[in-house]
Amino acid sequence: MEKKYNLLIVEDEQDLRDSLADVLAQEGYEVTQAANAQEALSLAKNIEFDLTIIDLRMAWMDGVELIREIRKASTELPILVMTAYPSLQTAVDAIKEGACDYLIKPFACLEMLESIKKALHKAHYLRERKRLLEEVAALKEKLKETKESLLEASRFATAGQIGTYIFHEVKNLLAIMNIS
Numbered sequence: 001m002e003k004k005y006n007l008l009i010v011e012d013e014q015d016l017r018d019s020l021a022d023v024l025a026q027e028g029y030e031v032t033q034a035a036n037a038q039e040a041l042s043l044a045k046n047i048e049f050d051l052t053i054i055d056l057r058m059a060w061m062d063g064v065e066l067i068r069e070i071r072k073a074s075t076e077l078p079i080l081v082m083t084a085y086p087s088l089q090t091a092v093d094a095i096k097e098g099a100c101d102y103l104i105k106p107f108a109c110l111e112m113l114e115s116i117k118k119a120l121h122k123a124h125y126l127r128e129r130k131r132l133l134e135e136v137a138a139l140k141e142k143l144k145e146t147k148e149s150l151l152e153a154s155r156f157a158t159a160g161q162i163g164t165y166i167f168h169e170v171k172n173l174l175a176i177m178n179i180s
Helices: 014-026 037-046 063-073 088-096 109-179
Strands: 006-010 030-034 051-055 079-083 101-104
Touching: 006 014, 006 037, 014 030, 014 109, 030 037, 037 051, 037 063, 051 063, 051 109, 063 079, 063 088, 079 109, 088 101, 101 109
Parallel strands: 006 030, 006 051, 051 079, 079 101
Antiparallel strands: none
């Protein structure tokens, strides 16, 4: 069974927020809505989201500031931004803060869905990469420990061989002394 992704929509326009939530729910996503940044931050403390969609222009705290606040708690959460007031500066600011896409309202639902799929796929890839790197690091550590154990065993084996050689030589000397 495919994982049901949990998305957070942060949009101060109720109609747009509801429309997005309906479309995303029909696509099989679990959707939580927030009317402003303060509500979004409160929700994010209690719920683990797979992706957040943020309107850039909101009261109390704008979208770029919200991204900064979210990044303090989660550096890997994919964030899409949307705005009806696009500018090069807001696009640059949003991307610098970690947004993975910048959508201009009005946008086609297919555009939003494609952006979400790409962001979730990339996040999955990055999580898997991180997991594999951690696994490789653990294996390297285990290999290092095994190598150290083998070196120590080799030292004991060498000491055992030297001991056997010395015992053999002493035994030969004693045998010679007994003959005389």
